[in-house]
Amino acid sequence: MRHAAVLLVLVLLGAAPAAQDAGRRPIPPDQVQAAVARADEAIAELQKTLVGRLKEELGRGGPAAAVTVCRDEAQQLTRSIGERHGLEIGRTSHRVRNPVNEPRGWARHWIASWAGARAADAKPATYELDNGRLGVLRPIGTMELCVMCHGQPEAVEAVIGDVLRESYPDDRATGFAPGDLRGWFWAEVPVN
Numbered sequence: 001m002r003h004a005a006v007l008l009v010l011v012l013l014g015a016a017p018a019a020q021d022a023g024r025r026p027i028p029p030d031q032v033q034a035a036v037a038r039a040d041e042a043i044a045e046l047q048k049t050l051v052g053r054l055k056e057e058l059g060r061g062g063p064a065a066a067v068t069v070c071r072d073e074a075q076q077l078t079r080s081i082g083e084r085h086g087l088e089i090g091r092t093s094h095r096v097r098n099p100v101n102e103p104r105g106w107a108r109h110w111i112a113s114w115a116g117a118r119a120a121d122a123k124p125a126t127y128e129l130d131n132g133r134l135g136v137l138r139p140i141g142t143m144e145l146c147v148m149c150h151g152q153p154e155a156v157e158a159v160i161g162d163v164l165r166e167s168y169p170d171d172r173a174t175g176f177a178p179g180d181l182r183g184w185f186w187a188e189v190p191v192n
């Protein structure tokens with residue numbers, strides 16, 4: 001107990017991490033704010049774009065058509081929005097459908113710690129990464145619209161089962177109810 005307390009004090013005084021952080025300069029708060037604002041702009045655009053395409057396709061061809069938007073367009077739309085905003089961006093979760101969306105290393109701990117939470121409780125986060133970049137995480141809630149593809153497995157299966165089984169044999173992104181934390185938007189933004 002004593003040792004733990006002494007160690008904690010050293011860490012709080014900055015004694016322990018000093019060597020590993022030597023040479024790093026703090027990022028001025030206004031630059032952090034500007035970078036986070038750029039991340040949020042890109043995230044808002046990504047959300048609007050994906051939900052917009054989803055609704056469009058649902059109206060045109062129902063869930064069977066809409067699932068191909070998520071499967072065939074989501075990755076490309078995400079990449080091009082990132083490029084336009086000069087940052088990297090994506091969607092992730094503690095339970096992903098597409099393994100490509102597994103959380104990046106810096107985000108893993110935060111995302112695991114919120115697994116199973118209600119979306120309204122989940123807190124956003126900002127991380128200082130290497131090479132003067134910031135990592136930003138924003139929670140994504142499950143809406144009514146989402147459960148046809150992310151809700152109870154039997155219900156999802158009945159609507160779009162074949163496509164999911166064939167395209168995502170390791171799908172872990174079912175079993176969500178409205179209000180559940182479905183996942184996270186993430187962004188890696190250069191600070192300048």
Ligand code: HEC
Binds near residue numbers: 067091142150173184
């Ligand atoms: C028509 C089916 C469908 C609907 C409706 C749908 N999704 Fe998805 N979702 C998918 C597919 C397919 C993927 C895999 C896309 C990819 O390859 O990145 C996916 C991926 C995701 C991911 C990325 C993490 C992962 O699991 O791979 C998130 C986050 C997500 N969906 C959230 C939502 C939310 C929030 C809604 C409601 C607004 C929603 N989805 C509605 C089919 C759907």
